[in-house]
Amino acid sequence: MPELAPVLDQIDRSVDESLERLFGLLAIPSISTDPVYAAECRRAAEWLVADLQSIGFTANVRETGGHPMVVAHHEGEGPHVLFYGHYDVQPVDPLALWENDPFAPAVKEIEPGRKVITGRGTSDDKGQLMTFVEACRAYKKVHGKLPCRVTILFEGEEESGSPSLKPFLEANANELKADLALVCDTTMWDRETPAICVGLRGLVGEEVTVKAADRDLHSGFYGGLAANPIRILSRVLADLHDENGRVTIPGFYNGVEDTPPEVLASWKTLERESESLLEAVGLSEPAGEKGRLGLELVWARPTAEFNGITGGYTGEGFKTVIPAEASAKVSFRLVHRQDPQAIRDSFREFVRQRIPADCSVEFTPHGGSPAIQLPYDSPLVATAQCALTEEWQKPAVAIAMGGSIPIVGDFQHLLGMPSLLVGFGLLDDRIHSPNEKYELISFHKGQRSWARILAALASERVEKPD
Amino acid sequence: MPELAPVLDQIDRSVDESLERLFGLLAIPSISTDPVYAAECRRAAEWLVADLQSIGFTANVRETGGHPMVVAHHEGEGPHVLFYGHYDVQPVDPLALWENDPFAPAVKEIEPGRKVITGRGTSDDKGQLMTFVEACRAYKKVHGKLPCRVTILFEGEEESGSPSLKPFLEANANELKADLALVCDTTMWDRETPAICVGLRGLVGEEVTVKAADRDLHSGFYGGLAANPIRILSRVLADLHDENGRVTIPGFYNGVEDTPPEVLASWKTLERESESLLEAVGLSEPAGEKGRLGLELVWARPTAEFNGITGGYTGEGFKTVIPAEASAKVSFRLVHRQDPQAIRDSFREFVRQRIPADCSVEFTPHGGSPAIQLPYDSPLVATAQCALTEEWQKPAVAIAMGGSIPIVGDFQHLLGMPSLLVGFGLLDDRIHSPNEKYELISFHKGQRSWARILAALASERVEKPD
Numbered sequence: 001m002p003e004l005a006p007v008l009d010q011i012d013r014s015v016d017e018s019l020e021r022l023f024g025l026l027a028i029p030s031i032s033t034d035p036v037y038a039a040e041c042r043r044a045a046e047w048l049v050a051d052l053q054s055i056g057f058t059a060n061v062r063e064t065g066g067h068p069m070v071v072a073h074h075e076g077e078g079p080h081v082l083f084y085g086h087y088d089v090q091p092v093d094p095l096a097l098w099e100n101d102p103f104a105p106a107v108k109e110i111e112p113g114r115k116v117i118t119g120r121g122t123s124d125d126k127g128q129l130m131t132f133v134e135a136c137r138a139y140k141k142v143h144g145k146l147p148c149r150v151t152i153l154f155e156g157e158e159e160s161g162s163p164s165l166k167p168f169l170e171a172n173a174n175e176l177k178a179d180l181a182l183v184c185d186t187t188m189w190d191r192e193t194p195a196i197c198v199g200l201r202g203l204v205g206e207e208v209t210v211k212a213a214d215r216d217l218h219s220g221f222y223g224g225l226a227a228n229p230i231r232i233l234s235r236v237l238a239d240l241h242d243e244n245g246r247v248t249i250p251g252f253y254n255g256v257e258d259t260p261p262e263v264l265a266s267w268k269t270l271e272r273e274s275e276s277l278l279e280a281v282g283l284s285e286p287a288g289e290k291g292r293l294g295l296e297l298v299w300a301r302p303t304a305e306f307n308g309i310t311g312g313y314t315g316e317g318f319k320t321v322i323p324a325e326a327s328a329k330v331s332f333r334l335v336h337r338q339d340p341q342a343i344r345d346s347f348r349e350f351v352r353q354r355i356p357a358d359c360s361v362e363f364t365p366h367g368g369s370p371a372i373q374l375p376y377d378s379p380l381v382a383t384a385q386c387a388l389t390e391e392w393q394k395p396a397v398a399i400a401m402g403g404s405i406p407i408v409g410d411f412q413h414l415l416g417m418p419s420l421l422v423g424f425g426l427l428d429d430r431i432h433s434p435n436e437k438y439e440l441i442s443f444h445k446g447q448r449s450w451a452r453i454l455a456a457l458a459s460e461r462v463e464k465p466d
Numbered sequence: 467m468p469e470l471a472p473v474l475d476q477i478d479r480s481v482d483e484s485l486e487r488l489f490g491l492l493a494i495p496s497i498s499t500d501p502v503y504a505a506e507c508r509r510a511a512e513w514l515v516a517d518l519q520s521i522g523f524t525a526n527v528r529e530t531g532g533h534p535m536v537v538a539h540h541e542g543e544g545p546h547v548l549f550y551g552h553y554d555v556q557p558v559d560p561l562a563l564w565e566n567d568p569f570a571p572a573v574k575e576i577e578p579g580r581k582v583i584t585g586r587g588t589s590d591d592k593g594q595l596m597t598f599v600e601a602c603r604a605y606k607k608v609h610g611k612l613p614c615r616v617t618i619l620f621e622g623e624e625e626s627g628s629p630s631l632k633p634f635l636e637a638n639a640n641e642l643k644a645d646l647a648l649v650c651d652t653t654m655w656d657r658e659t660p661a662i663c664v665g666l667r668g669l670v671g672e673e674v675t676v677k678a679a680d681r682d683l684h685s686g687f688y689g690g691l692a693a694n695p696i697r698i699l700s701r702v703l704a705d706l707h708d709e710n711g712r713v714t715i716p717g718f719y720n721g722v723e724d725t726p727p728e729v730l731a732s733w734k735t736l737e738r739e740s741e742s743l744l745e746a747v748g749l750s751e752p753a754g755e756k757g758r759l760g761l762e763l764v765w766a767r768p769t770a771e772f773n774g775i776t777g778g779y780t781g782e783g784f785k786t787v788i789p790a791e792a793s794a795k796v797s798f799r800l801v802h803r804q805d806p807q808a809i810r811d812s813f814r815e816f817v818r819q820r821i822p823a824d825c826s827v828e829f830t831p832h833g834g835s836p837a838i839q840l841p842y843d844s845p846l847v848a849t850a851q852c853a854l855t856e857e858w859q860k861p862a863v864a865i866a867m868g869g870s871i872p873i874v875g876d877f878q879h880l881l882g883m884p885s886l887l888v889g890f891g892l893l894d895d896r897i898h899s900p901n902e903k904y905e906l907i908s909f910h911k912g913q914r915s916w917a918r919i920l921a922a923l924a925s926e927r928v929e930k931p932d
Contacts, residue, residue, distance in 0.1 A: 201686065205784045214748035220667065220869025223771045223799050224754035224763035226744065230772035230794070231703065231753075238704030241697065278692065282680035284824040287697075288690035297690040305689045306696035307787050308778035313795060318671045318832035320797055320869075321773050328696070329779060331786055333689050358750040366784035403686025403786075 002143035004455045010138040011447045018134045018447065019107070019117070021051065025087070025126050026105040026119045032067055032088035033160040041067040041156045044087045048154055055137045057152065062172075064164035067156030071175070074136070078148035078458030082178035082417070084407060085129030085185065086158035089121035090432045097434035107440060115440040122438035124431035128184040128423055129154060131446030138451060147458035151178055158185075158407075165407065169414045180380065180457070181411045184446075186423035189270060189397050191439065194388035194449065197421035198374040198381055199299060199400030200408055202334035204343050205307075205366030208233070208351055209327035212359045216312075217322040227359050229326040230311045236354045237328060240304050245289040247304045247332075249346045255337030259300045263376050266397055267295040299400030303333045329366070333402060340368035372408050373400075374418060383460050384420055387452035391445055422453065468609035470921045476604040477913045484600045484913065485573070485583070485906075487517065491553070491592050492571040492585045498533055498554035499626040507533040507622045510553045514599075514620055521603045523618065528638075530630035533622030537641070540602070544614035544924030548644035548883070550873060551595025551651065552624035555587035556898045563900035573906060581906040588904035589895035594650040595620060597890060597912030604917060613924035617644055624651075624873075631873065635880045646846065646923070647877045650912075652889035655736060655863050657905065660854035660915065663887035664840040664847055665765060665866030666874055668800035670809050671773075671832030674699070674817055675793035678825045682778075683788040693825050695792040696777045702820045703794060706770050711755040713770045713798075715812045721803030725766045729842050732863055733761040765866030769799045795832070799868060806834035838874050839866075840884060849926050850886055853918035857911055888919065 011018075030044035031037040045061045045068045052059035052072040059072035067088060092102040100106055105119035117127060132152075139146050153176060155165055169176060189195040212227040242248050259267075271293055278284055278294070288297040297303075311326025313319035332343055348363055355361045374381055376398055388396035408419045424442035425431070477484075496510035497503040511527045511534045518525035518538040525538035533554060558568040566572055571585035583593060598618075605612050619642060621631055635642060655661040678693040708714050725733075737759055744750055744760070754763040763769075777792025779785035798809055814829055821827045840847055842864055854862035874885045890908035891897070 201689075203686075203786070205786075207784070212749065217747060218869065219769075219771045219773060219797060220669075220799065220867070221764065222743075222747070223667075223797075223868055224767055224769040225752050225760050226747065226749055227751065227753040228772055230775050231707065234700040234703035234772070234775075237697065237700035277688075278824075281683060281688075281692065282824075283678065283692055285693065285822055286691050287693040287822065294691050298687065301690055303685075303690035305685045305786075305788060306694055306700070306778065307685060307785060308780045308789070309696050309700075309792065310776050310780040312772065312774035314774045314776040318673070318795055318797070319773060320669070320671075320771075322771060323774070326775065329784055331685060331689075331784070333686065356751055356753065358744075358748075401686070402689055403684065 001455070001458060002139060002145060002147050004451065006142045007138045007451045008448050010142050011134065011444070011451060014138070015444055018130070019443070022117070022127060022130050022443070023105045025130065026121055027103055029103045030088050030121070030156065031091050032157050034091060038067065041088055045070050045154070045156055048087060051133065052152065055140045062168075064168055066164045069156070069164070069168055070152065070154040071172070072152040074146055074150045076146040076149035079180060080149040080151065080178040081180050081182050081457065082151045082153060082176055083132050083182045083184070084153050085132070086125045086155045087129070088156045088159050089124070089126070090159050092120050092434070094434065099435055102436070116437040117440060117443060118435065118437050120436055122436055123425045123429035124436065125158070125185050127438035127443055128425060128446065131424060131443060132182070132184055132450045134447040135450035135454065138447070139454070147454045151176060162406065166410055166414070169410055173415055177415045178417060181417050181419040183405070183408065183419050183421045184423050185405065186401065186421045187425040187427055188423070188442070189399060191426060191441070192392065193394050194392045194396040195399045196381055196384050196388065196396055197401050198376060198398045199335065200372040200405055201302070201400070201402055202338065202340060202369045202371035203404055204332040204334065204340045204368045206330050206344060206347060207327060207364040207366060208236070208330060209325055209362045210236075210355065210359060211325045211362070213322070213324050216324050219320040219322050222322055226322055227356055228322050229359065230323065232355065232359060233309070233311065233326045233328055236351050237306055239354065245287070247302065249343070249350045251346050252302065252343060254342070255339060256302060257336045259296055260376050263398060264293065264296065266395070267293055267299070270295060270397065298402040300335055302335050302338055305331050305333070307331055334371045336371055336373050338371060340370055344368060369404060369406070369409055372412060372419070374420075379460065380418065380420055383456045384422060384453055387456040388422065388449055391449045391452050422449070424449070467921070467924060468605060468611060468613050470917065472608045473604045473917045474914050476608050477600065477910070477917060480604070481910055484596070485909070488583070488593060488596050488909070489571045491596065492587055493569055495569045496554050496587070496622065497557050498623050500557060504533065507554055511536050511620070511622055514553055517599065518618065521606045528634075530634055532630045535622070535630070535634055536618065536620040537638070538618040540612050540616045542612040542615035545646060546615040546617065546644040547646050547648050547923065548617045548619060548642055549598050549648045549650070550619050551598070552591050552621045553595070554622045554625050555590070555592070556625050558586050558900070560900065565901055568902070582903040583906060583909060584901065584903045586902055588902055589891045590897035590902065591624070591651050593904035593909055594889055594891060594912070597909060598648070598650055598916045600913040601916035601920065604913070605920070613920045617642060628872065632876055632880065635876055639881055643881045644883060647883050647885040649871070649874065649885050649887045650889050651871065652867065652887045653891040653893055654889070654908070655865060657892060657907070658858065659860050660858045660862040661865045662847055662850050662854065662862055663867050664842060664864045665801065666838040666871055667768070667866070667868055668804065668806060668835045668837035669870050670798040670800065670806045670834045672796050672810065672813060673793060673830040673832060674702070674796060675791055675828045676702070676821065676825060677791045677828070679788070679790050682790050685786040685788050688788055692788055693822055694788050695825065696789065698821065698825060699775070699777065699792045699794055702817050703772055703796075705820065711753070713768065715809070715816045717812050718768065718809060720808070721805060722768060723802045725762055726842050729864060730759065730762065732861070733759055733765070736761060736863065764868040766801055768801050768804055771797050771799070773797055800837045802837055802839050804837060806836055810834060835870060835872065835875055838878060838885070840886075845926065846884065846886055849922045850888060850919055853922040854888070854915055857915045857918050888915065890915070
């Protein structure tokens with residue numbers, strides 16, 4: 001087992017050099033969604049290959065139908081980990097809102113003692129992925145080896161829907177399959193509190209269109225006689241929640257697990273922050289299931305949300321029409337072991353039961369994916385939690401994310417391996433917006449965190465998937 | 467009292483001449499909404515003045531801020547009636563869909579024994595208003611006098627919102643006020659069944675906007691935590707009706723009267739027709755208050771209808787947004803003595819009670835007018851019913867209209883006189899559409915009907931308004 005302390009020292013000594021390297025990568029405008037920047041995407045991939053080769057990885061640019069992948073391998077004695085990140089970035093418009101050139105990265109002191117790295121891709125995801133590369137570099141420099149066997153996968157299409165990722169994973173499953181995936185594309189809880197993301201909610205999207213008369217009707221002639229699809233649809237949507245905010249679809253909560261009391265207790269200490277999450281958008285009352293923590297609602301409870309609704313006359317003024325149809329976009333966030341297909345089916349049945357005999361309903365599916373959940377008591381989580389807590393001197397919290405990260409599902413389903421999601425971004429990093437930044441402390445202590453996690457993984461027995 | 471029989475004979479003898487005169491009026495393209503036709507509107511007004519003068523009326527073109535009015539007076543011994551009609555017509559586009567030139571009127575036999583007059587304005591409203599003028603002409607020809615004192619008001623802006631009508635009524639109230647208004651702008655029940663319209667529903671329009679967060683939110687991060695305005699709005703709309711289809715706003719039914727059993731009985735004989743009204747638009751189930759006749763629902767019951775709804779993402783595909791706001795256009799059709807302002811106030815209170823403390827709601831009023839109702843047992847209705855029943859040899863039904871005719875409210879409120887609405891149009895006359903027509907039998911027996919009604923009014927004591 002290579003000793004950890006000198007690795008951490010090496011990281012501390014080389015902060016400036018690691019920053020210089022990061023600037024080199026940040027200067028490449030690898031905007032994946034705009035074909036004009038295709039050559040820049042390739043240049044970023046080549047930059048990474050060269051950098052990984054310089055620290056002893058066998059690294060290659062690998063062609064896909066779109067922007068290339070970077071795949072790199074390094075031997076090691078411990079467990080085999082697959083580290084994932086993406087080198088592509090979001091577009092930068094509106095350019096006028098940037099205080100600095102987005103591709104001329106800089107370090108700015110934004111308040112006494114608080115420095116940030118500015119530029120496109122600093123937080124999402126170049127700065128984050130380089131924390132891992134720098135940790136490996138320090139190990140190599142000090143010990144000439146890594147504590148784990150490491151495979152690296154960097155993609156260049158994350159910001160444009162990852163069209164090549166799934167086929168690439170399928171085609172290269174044997175090469176990429178490891179004991180465990182490490183993903184560095186998430187956030188800390190706040191600037192001082194490290195976090196491990198153990199849950200990602202799944203999603204079922206449905207578009208519902210209720211049809212009544214075969215044309216728009218005059219509400220004077222037909223009002224009170226003809227079915228009104230807005231009224232039918234409103235009733236359906238209103239029926240979806242009971243007075244306690246629970247979703248009323250039969251079987252909806254099948255597969256939802258209770259959150260362990262100790263996890264709830266740790267979230268309770270964070271609860272004031274979730275209130276400020278509401279305050280930040282002008283609200284104050286958690287609107288989901290009654291009697292539950294705000295954080296539990298977004299991290300560990302499923303929802304039915306209405307994302308859009310339309311029907312009848314929606315322009316200026318008024319038109320006394322009874323429309324022929326009305327439609328809504330409805331989505332369900334799933335947790336734990338909820339079954340997307342079962343929920344889609346039950347929802348459709350629930351709606352059909354509320355449609356009058358002379359009306360009809362049509363459904364259009366919009367995506368469906370199950371939730372991802374690492375058991376809160378998984379040894380993997382405990383290992384990472386210890387490492388992070390030691391580095392940041394504050395207990396690392398097991399958080400969840402309300403949204404989805406498709407790659408994690410793909411690792412689970414295509415390669416049969418669990419993912420450990422640890423990231424050092426902050427919610428105010430303005431990813432996808434002008435003036436993106438990454439805290440200098442995230443970049444520095446992120447490197448140290450990965451060094452600790454690799455050491456901890458090497459010394460503990462990693463639970464293998466079934 | 468001038469004898470009726472020779473007047474009816476005179477009408478029968480002069481059908482061809484009356485048709486020729488109508489064609490003269492129909493040939494004038496008096497489209498009020500298009501400024502290009504302003505001179506044609508004036509020409510139609512002048513045509514009517516000349517025609518009324520030719521049968522002994524004192525008639526004048528009267529200026530307004532828009533198209534002119536025609537006002538004409540004729541002495542008579544019986545009660546004083548004000549006859550209203552409009553000489554302006556709807557635009558004719560799409561012209562390509564017309565089988566004949568809309569301003570080259572013609573008579574066509576559309577099935578054996580069924581002739582119709584084709585052209586723009588035949589049914590709405592030139593053909594209808596000329597039935598009354600021709601009845602007066604026949605009286606004058608046979609007896610040299612009219613059975614009632616008659617004032618005529620023809621406007622030229624009915625198809626463009628009647629902007630000049632109310633000021634004109636106010637400025638000329640003394641001149642125009644009569645015992646009773648006769649309005650010929652409605653329909654028969656069917657081709658064989660005459661009808662008197664005794665009720666017109668009122669209207670209250672409201673736009674409701676529910677506001678939650680101060681921006682659109684990502685449903686992954688905020689779903690289950692932040693209030694969703696579509697959900698709140700759906701709940702409000704769903705709550706507006708109970709399981710029996712009754713509107714649940716407190717006090718909503720104040721001022722609503724029971725329909726007399728004998729009126730319900732007469733509507734019951736027509737009920738099959740209201741079913742075909744639903745069938746015509748692809749429906750089969752009356753959707754209003756349970757246990758009531760379809761015709762009662764549209765003619766004698768108030769409603770809450772949803773005319774439009776919008777919120778969130780309504781484009782193609784899906785967007786996992788929790789919108790900042792959602793809004794609906796809601797209208798109430800009122801009957802009998804329901805108070806528009808009281809209903810608007812109660813509705814707003816009803817909505818406010820359902821808005822969470824950290825959300826808000828805004829209202830925009832869109833029109834409000836009370837219902838108009840002639841008592842079913844009014845002597846006026848009985849008189850007109852007898853006259854029509856005798857002419858058509860089928861009981862005239864007292865119907866109501868689901869929609870509003872603002873002029874009737876103005877006559878009531880500005881001039882303090884009731885209106886008798888008798889018309890000979892049919893629901894399939896395609897008013898406002900290409901190939902408008904008016905049944906020849908409507909034009910002929912319409913004239914005879916007015917001759918009978920004038921005779922009946924002269925011989926009965928007309929109930930004066932309070």
